[in-house]
Amino acid sequence: MYKLLILLTFGALFLISCSSKKDLIPDPVPVVETKGLKEVSPFPFGASVSINLLKTRVPYENVIRKEYNSVTAENAMKIGGLHPSENTFYWTDADYLVTFAIGLGIRVHGHTLIWHSSLPSWVTNFQGDAVAWENMFKTHIQTIVTHFKGNVTSWDVVNEAFNDDGTLRSTIWSQHLGNDYVARAFQYAHEADPNALLFYNEYGHEYSSAKRTAVNNMAADFKTRGIPIDGLGLQMHTNQNQTDANLITAINTAAQTGLKIHISELDISLNQANNQSLVLTDAHLTLQAAKYKVIVKAFAALPTAQRYGITTWNVGDADSWLRSFYNRPDWPLPFDDNYNRKPAYQGILDGLK
Numbered sequence: 001m002y003k004l005l006i007l008l009t010f011g012a013l014f015l016i017s018c019s020s021k022k023d024l025i026p027d028p029v030p031v032v033e034t035k036g037l038k039e040v041s042p043f044p045f046g047a048s049v050s051i052n053l054l055k056t057r058v059p060y061e062n063v064i065r066k067e068y069n070s071v072t073a074e075n076a077m078k079i080g081g082l083h084p085s086e087n088t089f090y091w092t093d094a095d096y097l098v099t100f101a102i103g104l105g106i107r108v109h110g111h112t113l114i115w116h117s118s119l120p121s122w123v124t125n126f127q128g129d130a131v132a133w134e135n136m137f138k139t140h141i142q143t144i145v146t147h148f149k150g151n152v153t154s155w156d157v158v159n160e161a162f163n164d165d166g167t168l169r170s171t172i173w174s175q176h177l178g179n180d181y182v183a184r185a186f187q188y189a190h191e192a193d194p195n196a197l198l199f200y201n202e203y204g205h206e207y208s209s210a211k212r213t214a215v216n217n218m219a220a221d222f223k224t225r226g227i228p229i230d231g232l233g234l235q236m237h238t239n240q241n242q243t244d245a246n247l248i249t250a251i252n253t254a255a256q257t258g259l260k261i262h263i264s265e266l267d268i269s270l271n272q273a274n275n276q277s278l279v280l281t282d283a284h285l286t287l288q289a290a291k292y293k294v295i296v297k298a299f300a301a302l303p304t305a306q307r308y309g310i311t312t313w314n315v316g317d318a319d320s321w322l323r324s325f326y327n328r329p330d331w332p333l334p335f336d337d338n339y340n341r342k343p344a345y346q347g348i349l350d351g352l353k
């Protein structure tokens with residue numbers, strides 16, 4: 001009994017000494033990247049911004065302040081946002097973003113002057129002959145570019161003019177202005193601000209070789225004809241299942257034009273199948289991080305002068321258009337619903353290494 005007591009006492013003393021020793025050893029400090037993407041990346045890193053969220057959600061604003069040196073208005077610079085009726089322009093929201101960006105000394109990319117989607121009814125109902133349409137088109141472009149002259153560095157002049165099969169999309173613009181409207185949009189924008197960098201923005205380069213060929217042919221044609229184009233925007237609304245080879249080919253093919261390349265609307269869906277009951281897993285997050293890395297790495301390998309930047313389409317998963325547009329759960333961005341960095345963020349850092 002006496003021996004047992006001694007044993008127990010020593011045992012207890014041993015345990016106490018172990019635990020107190022453990023307390024003396026500091027826990028390993030996790031390596032946290034305290035810099036923002038803009039400090040780590042050798043090319044501009046940006047996000048599209050909802051003006052309403054910027055005004056109302058402090059963590060959202062904080063992430064933008066910390067991470068990015070380029071911003072694009074998610075909707076506020078579209079025709080419906082800026083030009084709600086024929087003779088009315090609404091600048092307030094877009095100007096708010098521009099003032100915010102000027103305060104931070106960061107770049108504003110304008111999106112988008114001409115698009116077939118998000119059209120206000122005054123455009124879809126517009127009556128007039130070819131001259132009236134041309135005048136409306138030119139006035140729209142030049143009023144906006146002139147307003148932001150000197151503060152908006154670059155514009156998506158035309159968005160999504162091609163079909164996936166490489167033919168020109170039939171839109172209200174092509175129908176009333178003829179197929180060469182894209183070139184004239186660039187000329188009008190250039191007249192209004194000769195210093196603005198002018199981009200053609202499109203989606204699907206990663207899955208349609210016909211579309212990327214059509215875009216590159218247009219760029220070559222513009223060069224021959226002296227139409228002022230500076231860059232190509234690759235929206236890259238892609239998903240976890242897209243192959244690395246396709247993502248890399250999209251970027252490298254666009255770069256063959258010699259133009260500046262902007263990955264302009266990046267997001268990587270985890271629920272491209274629209275599964276309403278999908279649950280987010282670590283496996284999803286790991287795969288997504290790997291895809292972000294592939295895209296960033298391929299982009300980082302382009303010649304410096306061609307790297308206009310990478311812009312994600314909004315900031316945190318909860319802000320993503322994919323949830324509302326497709327009405328499904330999804331987690332496509334580098335920040336989660338609470339603006340914490342996801343594995344995807346680490347994927348971006350890995351791609352920059």
Ligand code: XIL
Nearest residue numbers: 074075118159235237265313321325
């Ligand atoms: C989307 C916005 O994110 C949504 O809020 C809006 O309802 C529809 O437009 N390609 C583009 C972007 O060029 O302008 C689109 O943005 C997403 C697809």
